[in-house]
Amino acid sequence: MPLPVVAIAHGEDPRPMVFQALAQIDAAAVVQPHHRVVLKPNYVEPRLPDTGVTTDPRVIEAVCEWFQSVGASDITIAESTWSESHTEEAFRLVGLPDVAERRGVKLLNLYHDDHTEVEIPGALSLERVLLPRTILEADCLVTIPKLKCHSMAYVTLGIKNLMGAVFPNKDLMHRQLHRRLCDLATVLRARLTVIDGLVGAERHENAGDPVKTDVILAGRDPVATDAVGCLVMGIDPTQVEHLRLCSDRGLGEHRPDHIQLLGTPLDKVRKHYQRPHRFR
Numbered sequence: 001m002p003l004p005v006v007a008i009a010h011g012e013d014p015r016p017m018v019f020q021a022l023a024q025i026d027a028a029a030v031v032q033p034h035h036r037v038v039l040k041p042n043y044v045e046p047r048l049p050d051t052g053v054t055t056d057p058r059v060i061e062a063v064c065e066w067f068q069s070v071g072a073s074d075i076t077i078a079e080s081t082w083s084e085s086h087t088e089e090a091f092r093l094v095g096l097p098d099v100a101e102r103r104g105v106k107l108l109n110l111y112h113d114d115h116t117e118v119e120i121p122g123a124l125s126l127e128r129v130l131l132p133r134t135i136l137e138a139d140c141l142v143t144i145p146k147l148k149c150h151s152m153a154y155v156t157l158g159i160k161n162l163m164g165a166v167f168p169n170k171d172l173m174h175r176q177l178h179r180r181l182c183d184l185a186t187v188l189r190a191r192l193t194v195i196d197g198l199v200g201a202e203r204h205e206n207a208g209d210p211v212k213t214d215v216i217l218a219g220r221d222p223v224a225t226d227a228v229g230c231l232v233m234g235i236d237p238t239q240v241e242h243l244r245l246c247s248d249r250g251l252g253e254h255r256p257d258h259i260q261l262l263g264t265p266l267d268k269v270r271k272h273y274q275r276p277h278r279f280r
Contacts, residue, residue, distance in 0.1 A: 004221035021218035033071035035139035052201030052210035147200035158193035223252025
């Protein structure tokens with residue numbers, strides 16, 4: 001069985017980096033022109049991307065442009081923070097309404113969406129969850145997280161980014177967090193992960209220090225892509241519980257020696273992010 005492929009692009013201009021990384025993983029194979037494409041960035045709170053907290057809108061715009069270049073026309077940028085008003089504030093702060101207008105795509109505050117309760121067969125902890133219809137009905141779900149450490153989950157990358165789709169109380173995920181992230185990933189199967197590592201965050205997801213890392217990562221295997229995100233931060237992905245659980249469940253590969261890397265060599269971009277306190 002072929003190894004999952006993850007591309008590493010290094011530089012400071014996100015557009016060519018995104019295009020390069022998506023080409024290297026043959027991302028066009030996962031999308032058809034008629035597909036409903038949903039891009040899920042990370043806007044946990046209204047903060048600018050150079051803080052290392054939120055997805056850079058240039059990365060989102062580049063992903064939109066790439067999808068349009070392969071014929072996709074039904075594209076939605078969808079996200080929710082801890083409240084409806086904070087979501088709108090985050091969108092305005094980073095200029096997402098302008099991005100959506102320029103690219104001719106939809107911008108959706110998920111608080112304004114319809115929500116459906118989904119049962120998760122064989123759940124480890126999260127037996128049912130309320131999720132937005134737009135994300136559930138996506139033909140091609142793309143998670144576009146920031147490269148960050150996390151105080152509870154160790155890292156917050158593509159899989160942890162899915163937590164923003166949970167309604168109405170996102171705190172319910174914090175009980176048995178790793179198990180519930182694995183359960184959520186069985187329902188929300190991202191076809192592509194594009195990690196914004198232009199500026200990451202060490203120590204903490206919202207209150208950490210920014211780390212200029214100048215990378216974009218892309219992969220079709222969500223677990224493998226997150227595993228490479230860990231490696232870029234100098235973290236062993238086999239020590240991240242939700243990645244191990246997802247791998248055990250057959251959702252992807254978390255072992256570094258079972259992942260094929262393309263593009264910039266890992267050693268050229270690897271940093272040593274300070275760990276969250278509980279993981280030191």
